[in-house]
Amino acid sequence: MSKIFTTNQYLGYFVICMALNAAIFFKPFSVFFIPDAILLAYLIYKFKDLDQEVSPLFFLGAVLLFGYYLFSPEPSDLEYQNKFLVSLKPYLYICILALYSNNQPVKSLHGFIKGVVVFYPFLLVWNIVLYYIKHRPPLSRVVQESRPFFMFENNFEITFYISCFIALVFIYKDTSLKNYFYLSLVILLANSRSGLLSFAAISPFYFWALDGKKRWIAFGFAVLAAGYVGVSRNITQIAGNVDRLQTFNLMWQSYESSFAELLSFPFGHGIYVKVPTYLCEKLPEFAEWFVGNAANCDPLMLQAFYTRSLFQFGIYITLLIPIIFFLLIKKETGWKLAALIVAPVACVALSVGGFSNGLAFLGMLLCVYAYVQVSSAKQAPIHA
Amino acid sequence: MRISYQIICDFWSQNKKLLIIWQLVFLLSAAVYLVMIPKTYEAYFHVRTAKILVNDKWDALKWARYTRRNLMSPQGFTPELARVCVGSDSNAARRSLVNAMQIDILDDSGGVLAISVRLVGADHAKECANLLAKNIVDTSEAALTNRLLEDGFTAGNLQKGKINNYEKPMITSQPRMSDSYVRPQIAQTMLGAFLMGLISVSAYAILKRRYFSE
Numbered sequence: 001m002s003k004i005f006t007t008n009q010y011l012g013y014f015v016i017c018m019a020l021n022a023a024i025f026f027k028p029f030s031v032f033f034i035p036d037a038i039l040l041a042y043l044i045y046k047f048k049d050l051d052q053e054v055s056p057l058f059f060l061g062a063v064l065l066f067g068y069y070l071f072s073p074e075p076s077d078l079e080y081q082n083k084f085l086v087s088l089k090p091y092l093y094i095c096i097l098a099l100y101s102n103n104q105p106v107k108s109l110h111g112f113i114k115g116v117v118v119f120y121p122f123l124l125v126w127n128i129v130l131y132y133i134k135h136r137p138p139l140s141r142v143v144q145e146s147r148p149f150f151m152f153e154n155n156f157e158i159t160f161y162i163s164c165f166i167a168l169v170f171i172y173k174d175t176s177l178k179n180y181f182y183l184s185l186v187i188l189l190a191n192s193r194s195g196l197l198s199f200a201a202i203s204p205f206y207f208w209a210l211d212g213k214k215r216w217i218a219f220g221f222a223v224l225a226a227g228y229v230g231v232s233r234n235i236t237q238i239a240g241n242v243d244r245l246q247t248f249n250l251m252w253q254s255y256e257s258s259f260a261e262l263l264s265f266p267f268g269h270g271i272y273v274k275v276p277t278y279l280c281e282k283l284p285e286f287a288e289w290f291v292g293n294a295a296n297c298d299p300l301m302l303q304a305f306y307t308r309s310l311f312q313f314g315i316y317i318t319l320l321i322p323i324i325f326f327l328l329i330k331k332e333t334g335w336k337l338a339a340l341i342v343a344p345v346a347c348v349a350l351s352v353g354g355f356s357n358g359l360a361f362l363g364m365l366l367c368v369y370a371y372v373q374v375s376s377a378k379q380a381p382i383h384a
Numbered sequence: 385m386r387i388s389y390q391i392i393c394d395f396w397s398q399n400k401k402l403l404i405i406w407q408l409v410f411l412l413s414a415a416v417y418l419v420m421i422p423k424t425y426e427a428y429f430h431v432r433t434a435k436i437l438v439n440d441k442w443d444a445l446k447w448a449r450y451t452r453r454n455l456m457s458p459q460g461f462t463p464e465l466a467r468v469c470v471g472s473d474s475n476a477a478r479r480s481l482v483n484a485m486q487i488d489i490l491d492d493s494g495g496v497l498a499i500s501v502r503l504v505g506a507d508h509a510k511e512c513a514n515l516l517a518k519n520i521v522d523t524s525e526a527a528l529t530n531r532l533l534e535d536g537f538t539a540g541n542l543q544k545g546k547i548n549n550y551e552k553p554m555i556t557s558q559p560r561m562s563d564s565y566v567r568p569q570i571a572q573t574m575l576g577a578f579l580m581g582l583i584s585v586s587a588y589a590i591l592k593r594r595y596f597s598e
Contacts, residue, residue, distance in 0.1 A: 047389060048389050049389065050387065050388055050389045051386075051387075051388035051389065051390070052386070052387065052388070053386055054385050054386070054387045066575075066576075066579060069572070070572050074567060076428065076486065076500050077426050077428070077563060077564075078426075078500075078560065078562070099387065256449075273486075274488065276488055276489050277488050277489060277490045277491075277498070278448065278489045278490060278491055278492040279489075
């Protein structure tokens with residue numbers, strides 16, 4: 001595989017990333033749109049190269065997208081309006097994946113992916129240093145308190161990072177222990193429970209790819225990272241302190257805590273219906289945090305993808321969304337790799353946007369493109 | 385199905401006129417539909433059902449979620465309410481009245497509900513909302529009277545386990561109308577028309593090429 005970047009170029013990009021991180025850390029500005037903006041720019045740029053077999057699932061995605069947009073019960077005139085359309089992003093991503101899964105970039109993604117895997121942990125360390133400079137916490141608690149990030153909340157970034165790791169290890173076959181060490185370091189520094197879940201989902205497959213001694217060393221890294229997150233986030237006491245369980249409970253109560261009631265809403269409540277006020281008011285800080293108003297009980301406040309999706313789209317569509325992503329990726333990569341690529345997003349969807357998050361989708365798309373590039377390079381005729 | 389930039393360009397160049405004409409037809413039809421269709425307005429009000437004080441604790445006589453459940457039942461409306469809101473007292477009309485309501489529970493144990501009623505015509509929606517609010521209050525008041533009688537309530541009674549005090553049901557926020565009609569929605573209707581135009585032309589072009597090409 002040809003190298004895209006030289007070491008000096010890598011270092012140059014790393015310094016730029018450090019500066020960007022410092023700018024965002026000290027003077028936060030709006031960055032949420034960046035993954036989708038990158039995706040849009042890519043779609044426009046590569047539109048002229050569009051030429052592929054499109055799965056019929058494209059039409060299912062389009063029907064769900066327009067169906068929920070056109071037929072959801074209208075929002076009340078007197079209630080706060082919101083970013084209702086954000087909820088429809090998974091269907092848009094399904095359409096994009098169906099249309100563009102074989103429209104990979106010309107340049108190899110190997111260098112970029114390797115760069116992310118190697119340098120991201122150091123960016124997190126840099127962010128922890130910035131946190132220390134700004135807040136001066138006790139040194140013993142600095143990692144635990146800082147929840148470091150590069151540009152976005154680290155739950156999103158970890159999903160993207162794990163996608164890069166999957167591409168590097170399972171597509172480019174770079175099974176070096178160093179890569180797994182970087183991954184373990186990221187999980188430890190980020191201190192994220194959903195990140196830990198994704199990490200646990202893919203680690204056994206990495207161990208499988210190693211020989212005896214290396215497997216035990218990798219296992220040691222994993223235990224160290226998981227142990228640290230487990231202890232520092234008090235993982236044995238999750239029932240009372242995990243906010244996502246509290247929001248799930250709200251959603252569950254909105255169906256009167258009855259599975260039969262959940263089944264009786266085959267398409268959920270639609271994208272506009274608010275979480276019942278008496279339930280939403282049990283967690284007013286969530287509403288405030290998400291929509292800037294404690295009285296705005298928009299389903300966005302439910303935060304975790306599955307919880308929100310169960311409320312807005314119902315159980316059948318919630319189950320269907322990961323399956324559609326899996327089938328679309330399987331079409332390009334085969335089922336084993338597709339399962340690995342979808343697994344981190346499916347895990348993180350327990351906690352954050354998951355399938356409706358632009359960065360997570362970019363991670364999946366990156367894996368698909370890496371695989372298509374590698375497999376088309378293998379099939380390309382060798383010229384003398 | 386294969387899709388490529390070239391196929392899209394070819395489709396555009398071969399069916400440009402058809403696409404534009406059909407889009408215009410569908411969009412114009414949508415505009416006529418928007419002008420002609422009766423407009424649905426929303427009336428929004430808050431109501432609180434009766435509360436009782438037992439053992440130093442105020443609670444709704446009936447928790448809001450159960451009041452909501454009763455309101456979502458088509459047989460629960462009075463004939464007068466059905467006639468005023470949906471024009472007749474048929475079963476279908478009663479079901480349509482349920483579909484015209486959205487009920488949010490503001491305070492479950494306090495019995496406070498926010499109800500929006502969506503019906504054709506602003507005056508009609510408001511009249512229905514007023515009557516519905518009055519109905520909820522009357523029903524709750526009747527239930528309160530019964531409960532007080534059963535309990536043998538007397539003013540100033542402080543006995544544990546008995547009703548020590550009560551609050552009558554009331555409309556806490558009078559019906560308020562939407563600024564404009566809430567249905568049909570212009571953006572959705574025009575987008576729907578655009579998509580239907582696109583799908584129709586695509587289907588026509590595909591069928592024509594498959595069955596009528598030489």
